Structures are given as C-alpha cells and as structure tokens.
Amino acid sequence: MSLSYALLGLLTYGPMTGYQLKKVFDESISHVWAASLSQIYRELSALEKKGYLSSNIEKQSDRPNKKIYSLTETGKAAFIGWLGHFPEKMLTPNRDEFMLRIFFGSRLDHKQVINELKRFIVQMDQYLSLLENIEDEFDVCSSKFSVESEAKEVLFWQLTIKRGHMTIKTLIKWAESCIEDINNFYTKQEEKKGD
Amino acid sequence: MSLSYALLGLLTYGPMTGYQLKKVFDESISHVWAASLSQIYRELSALEKKGYLSSNIEKQSDRPNKKIYSLTETGKAAFIGWLGHFPEKMLTPNRDEFMLRIFFGSRLDHKQVINELKRFIVQMDQYLSLLENIEDEFDVCSSKFSVESEAKEVLFWQLTIKRGHMTIKTLIKWAESCIEDINNFYTKQEEKKGD
DNA sequence: AGGATCATGTAACCGGTTACATGATTAC
DNA sequence: GTAATCATGTAACCGGTTACATGATCCT
Incomplete structure (x- = not known):
C-alpha cells in the first residue's frame, strides 16, 4: 500500500x-x-x-x-x-459526502443549499490561506538554501501544494457559480408564475 | 454511511x-x-x-x-x-497515489516525471470529454422536459458535473504548469554549470 | 468460438476510523 | 486547574476491493 x-x-x-x-x-x-x-x-x-x-x-x-x-x-x-512505478489510472475515485447531498439538492429548500454552499466557500477560503502560508514558507526555503538537492526537493513540494491551491480556488469559483445558477433558476420560475 | x-x-x-x-x-x-x-x-x-x-x-x-x-x-x-444534515467539515481528506509520487519526485529522473505528467494530461482530457458529453445530454434534457420538478433535478445534476468539469480543467492546467516549472528548474541548473 | 449483458450473491482481505489505555511535563 | 505536548501502542469496527460461483441469451 x-x-x-x-x-x-x-x-x-x-x-x-x-x-x-x-x-x-x-x-x-x-x-x-x-x-x-x-x-x-x-x-x-x-x-x-x-x-x-x-x-x-x-x-x-x-x-x-x-x-x-x-x-x-x-x-x-x-x-x-x-x-x-506510477499507477496506470491516475484518476482516483471520488467519495464526497457534501457532493452527494448536492446531487439530491432538488429535494431541499434552495435557501438551505445556498447556505451550505456559502459555508463551503468559507471553509475553502480558510484552507486556501493555509496553503498560501505554506507556499510562502517554501519561497523562503528555496531562496535560503540554494543547494541543488534541497532546491529540487522544494520544487516538487511546491508542485503538490500548487495543485491544492489551484483546485481549491476552482472549487470556490464553482460554489459561487452554483449560487448564481440556483438563484437564476428560482427567479425564472417565479417569472413564469407571474405570466 | x-x-x-x-x-x-x-x-x-x-x-x-x-x-x-x-x-x-x-x-x-x-x-x-x-x-x-x-x-x-x-x-x-x-x-x-x-x-x-x-x-x-x-x-x-x-x-x-x-x-x-x-x-x-x-x-x-x-x-x-x-x-x-450536511457534514460540518466539507473538505474530504485526499489520498492520491499519483500525487504521493510527485511529492517524492526529486528522487526520480525529471524526464520520467514529465512523461507521467503528460500521461496524466491525456487521461484528464479523456475524462473531460466524457464529462462534456454528459453535460450536453443534460442540456438536451432540460430543454425537452421543461416540467418544473424535472428541470430542478437536472439543475443539480448539472452542478455536480460542472464541479468535475472545472476541477479537471484546472488539473490539466496544473500539470502543464508543472512541466514548465520542472523544465525551467533544470535549464537554470545547467546555466549555472555553464558559468 | 468468445465476449458482453442480464442477474444474483458470498467470503476474504485490506486499510482507514474510533475508542481505549497510560502518564509525566509544560504553558496559559 | 486544564489543556496541550511528548510518546507509546491495542482492539474493534466499518466500508471498499477483489475473487469466486452460476448460467442463459445475444451479438460479432
């Protein structure tokens, strides 16, 4: 393993x-x-x-x-x-309790879903700043110790953190777009009733 | 569970x-x-x-x-x-065999790492087009059945697929930037030797 | 001829989670 | 006083993976 x-x-x-x-x-x-x-x-x-x-x-x-x-x-x-020996399949299967509920989100009050999405954004923002701190430390690291072998190690550690950073940022954008989409859907629904 | x-x-x-x-x-x-x-x-x-x-x-x-x-x-x-009842913590712990190897990537020949990153991009591209097909089907769905309840369900399914779509796109960008970073590192290393 | 599809499961294994147990020192 | 840190583990549980078993039909 x-x-x-x-x-x-x-x-x-x-x-x-x-x-x-x-x-x-x-x-x-x-x-x-x-x-x-x-x-x-x-x-x-x-x-x-x-x-x-x-x-x-x-x-x-x-x-x-x-x-x-x-x-x-x-x-x-x-x-x-x-x-x-890298794994042949590089996609790891997702299991996400939060997403599972979003999947069934049509059964919930849309206001609750939006609240949960906002909570999601807050948590992601926190994790994002944590990752940014780690990145800053790495930047200090790589300027301090410019021995070749050490710099090389820091490079790859930076790449793993960068991945986290980028995906979290995307998840925040996703959640924001979700809130928009949901709001649009419900305002359109109300317009129809108004006709 | x-x-x-x-x-x-x-x-x-x-x-x-x-x-x-x-x-x-x-x-x-x-x-x-x-x-x-x-x-x-x-x-x-x-x-x-x-x-x-x-x-x-x-x-x-x-x-x-x-x-x-x-x-x-x-x-x-x-x-x-x-x-x-949404989970309090919305971050699910990652376990990624591929990433674990990237973490120790400094111990590998950088050409191998780049090859694996390229394989990663290919696989992500495949999964991306799969997700795009699903999205297209949903678009057909939501235009066909415009009953309120059905459209609502499709909306949330779309949101889950959108998340996949957006994160995969980001991962591709990440992998591309990794290849750049690694190449930069090694060309700089050679310049130093040249001095 | 061979593989996919339909349709049911069981059993063993493996690894991640949670709870329990002990006990001194240090910092607020 | 109480929480955190240092430092070791064990045991039970839970859920995901893999392998095994059966057998007809349909498609290439």
Missing part, C-alpha cells in the same frame, strides 16, 4: 519515531495522503517485521522512551521500486 | 433491482460517489433488514429472477433526515 511507502519515503530523510513521522506527515504529505497516528504505528511495526525498517530504543528518564526507526537497504530499494 | 443513503435516494425515483441501481450509479452518482456491485448487494440486504427497504421477486423464465427493492416510509424518512 501507499501509506507504507510514504513512511519509507520520509525515513529516507533520516531516522525518526512514529510520533515525529506523524508531525512531518501533517505538515507535508497530508495534503496528498492523510494518516492517523494509530495507523502509522501499526504500519511501522508491520514494516519492521518485513525487514524494511529497523528500530532502536532511546531511553528517556522524564518522557516515554523513543522507538527510532531507520530505513534498511531493502526498505530503501522497495521505496525506489515503488516510486518508479 | 453515505452509500446506503445514495441507494435510498435513487430508490425515491422508483423501485429497482441491485443490478439496475449499479447502472444508474455509474451514469450519475459515480462522479461523486463510486460503488461496486458487490457492495451494493451487501448494502441493499442490510437496508432491508433495517426496514428501510422492502423487496419482491419478479420471476423470469429466461433470465435470473429479479429482486426489486422499494423504499419504505421509514426509509424515505431516513433519507430526508440524512439529506438535510
């Missing part, structure tokens, strides 16, 4: 604990592949059993001990192998 | 078999919520146990008998209840 390779991929940057991996996930990959802590722990122990990872425990007196995972050679090879 | 309500929702249009539901799904809701046949059958029997659906069997001599499901009153009430 993909989650395991995401973990292996992050561990190519250096050894980490499950807890640290979760944090790195949330700040980077989560925009492309989300994961919960319990899932990460479960996956890490499975990967260790497989021999893709090794672990050593760092004792701490004040806090719980750390279990630090490192990528093995076979683990790295597995990651590289996975990375080179 | 959502699948059950999608099924209940479709059955508000009239009684159907699981097989028929699958076909309707593929032509409409699948763009918003995909489902497999085995899943539909499993779900339908669960809904019948719950009392949301009732079934009667239509005997056929040449083909397997049909098990026709109808919505019960409690089923309809459950659907309406679900429909009115």
